[in-house]
Amino acid sequence: MMGLSVFLYLRYGPRQTPPGQPPFVRLNSGDFQVLIERFNSGRGSLRVLVMLSPT
Amino acid sequence: MAGASALQQVLLEHPKAKLKVLAVWEPVLGMDIAPPSSSNLARLSDDRVEQFWDGGRLLSQRLLASVRAHPERLGPNQREPLAKARTVWDFIALFPSNAHWAEEPPFPEFSGAPVVDVVDEVKSRINAAETGLKK
Numbered sequence: 001m002m003g004l005s006v007f008l009y010l011r012y013g014p015r016q017t018p019p020g021q022p023p024f025v026r027l028n029s030g031d032f033q034v035l036i037e038r039f040n041s042g043r044g045s046l047r048v049l050v051m052l053s054p055t
Numbered sequence: 056m057a058g059a060s061a062l063q064q065v066l067l068e069h070p071k072a073k074l075k076v077l078a079v080w081e082p083v084l085g086m087d088i089a090p091p092s093s094s095n096l097a098r099l100s101d102d103r104v105e106q107f108w109d110g111g112r113l114l115s116q117r118l119l120a121s122v123r124a125h126p127e128r129l130g131p132n133q134r135e136p137l138a139k140a141r142t143v144w145d146f147i148a149l150f151p152s153n154a155h156w157a158e159e160p161p162f163p164e165f166s167g168a169p170v171v172d173v174v175d176e177v178k179s180r181i182n183a184a185e186t187g188l189k190k
Contacts, residue, residue, distance in 0.1 A: 016093040017093075018101075024090070024107070025107045046073065047154060049150065051081060051144050052079070054087050054092075
């Protein structure tokens with residue numbers, strides 16, 4: 001039971017982004033548009049897209 | 056993870072560059088069962104960064120579909136690895152200030168992987184953008 005709780009917390013628990021950054025966004029097929037909107041909202045700036053693995 | 060730290064160092068060196076950084080974390084390796092922890096998110100601490108978790112690797116799928124639909128945009132040495140690739144990761148791309156994402160992602164002015172191997176080129180291009188020089 002404790003293992004399951006730890007797993008659920010790791011997977012779904014809150015994540016805090018560093019100060020000054022917007023809240024962490026979990027994308028799924030229903031709200032992928034959020035990423036596109038954030039990209040386009042940066043028009044006028046050089047945009048950097050980086051794709052990383054957490055481990 | 057090294058890629059995040061390397062990019063953060065570039066951002067530290069260019070505090071005034073007009074940038075928007077979209078950092079998309081995704082599961083790639085077997086141990087990637089959860090989004091990055093808050094301490095991992097802190098590796099990219101610059102306030103020009105926005106961070107996302109893409110648990111279904113949706114962005115990777117879209118990028119691969121886009122480049123496979125337009126192989127003419129790729130150099131000869133990019134075509135073969137991309138034809139075999141199943142996931143885009145440890146990857147960085149730079150888009151000009153007028154880039155717009157409509158039906159498909161725009162094509163980057165520069166891209167490369169792994170991040171630590173191309174970070175000097177990224178730095179050079181950010182420097183050029185900051186000083187108004189077109190590379």
